[in-house]
Every structure is written in structure tokens, then in C-alpha cells.
Amino acid sequence: MKKYLLLMMVTIASSFSVKAQIVKSEKIILTDIGNEHMYTEQYIRGVRDAEKHFKSYKKASKITYYSSIVNPLIGLVPAITNSNTMIPESKLNFMNEDLMNNPDYYYGYTHQASRVKKHQVWKKWRQGSVISLAITGLVLGAVGLSL
Numbered sequence: 001m002k003k004y005l006l007l008m009m010v011t012i013a014s015s016f017s018v019k020a021q022i023v024k025s026e027k028i029i030l031t032d033i034g035n036e037h038m039y040t041e042q043y044i045r046g047v048r049d050a051e052k053h054f055k056s057y058k059k060a061s062k063i064t065y066y067s068s069i070v071n072p073l074i075g076l077v078p079a080i081t082n083s084n085t086m087i088p089e090s091k092l093n094f095m096n097e098d099l100m101n102n103p104d105y106y107y108g109y110t111h112q113a114s115r116v117k118k119h120q121v122w123k124k125w126r127q128g129s130v131i132s133l134a135i136t137g138l139v140l141g142a143v144g145l146s147l
Contacts, residue, residue: 016092039108042099046108049095050116054109055116056091061124068128079125083118 060082068075092113099105 040104042102042104043108046099046105046110047101047112050092050109050112051145053095054095054113055118056087056093056113057120060117061120064121065124065128068125069132072125072129074126074130075125077134078123083121087113087117 060078064075064079064082065122067078092110094100094109100109
């Protein structure tokens with residue numbers, strides 16, 4: 001039982017390093033966006049529009065959340081799968097068809113939409129894992145087992 005709890009703790013600890021990488025990546029993107037030589041105005045507009053309009057990550061994050069409540073290791077499967085799958089164009093929720101024909105805008109929008117989805121999926125995995133560990137701790141405490 002101790003090995004199982006230790007494995008869960010290591011898994012959760014590794015998720016924080018994933019978050020740190022994501023945050024570091026966001027900082028890199030934000031600093032690159034400020035550099036006008038790297039990205040065009042249409043790219044930045046695509047990024048901002050994706051932040052406003054892209055909401056199709058909810059089903060993927062709910063699946064990850066509920067499966068990680070059952071068991072954080074089980075929740076890793078949909079978390080990894082959902083964070084690495086491409087978003088179909090039908091679910092991008094873009095507002096203007098003409099803007100999506102611009103390659104810079106399209107790349108900015110799709111890139112930011114995938115980042116939003118990844119962030120939300122891993123956030124829900126962490127939340128579900130914490131709930132699962134709390135329930136496990138309460139059950140073990142009620143039974144009278146201690147770590």
C-alpha cells in the first residue's frame with residue numbers, strides 16, 4: 001500500500017514539472033510575441049482570438065478529471081491522449097472564415113487553441129488527482145491505517 005501511495009505522490013510531483021514547462025513555454029511565447037520581427041500582427045490577433053473564442057476543450061478536460069478522481073494513474077491515459085491530439089477545424093470556433101485563410105492568423109489561432117486545451121486538461125488531471133488522494137487519505141484514516 002505504501003508503494004502505491006508513493007507512486008501516486010511521484011506522479012503528482014511530476015505533473016508540477018509539466019506545469020512549470022508549460023508556464024516556461026508561455027513566457028517564451030509571450031516574449032516572442034513582443035518581438036515584432038518574429039510574429040506578424042495577424043499571428044498575435046489569432047492568439048488573442050483563440051483565447052477568447054476557443055472553448056472546445058471542455059469534454060476532454062471532463063473525461064480527464066473524472067478518470068483521475070477514480071485513480072490518478074488511470075487519469076494519465078486520457079490526459080496524455082487529450083493533450084497530444086490535434087484539434088479538428090470544426091471545433092476551433094473561429095469567428096471569421098476570411099481570417100482563417102491568412103496563414104499567420106491560422107497558425108496563431110491553432111497554436112494558442114492547442115495550448116489552451118493542454119493547459120486545461122493537465123489542470124483537471126491535477127485537480128482530480130488531489131481529490132483522489134484526499135479520498136484515499138480519508139479512507140485510510142477511517143480504517144485506522146497510517147503511512
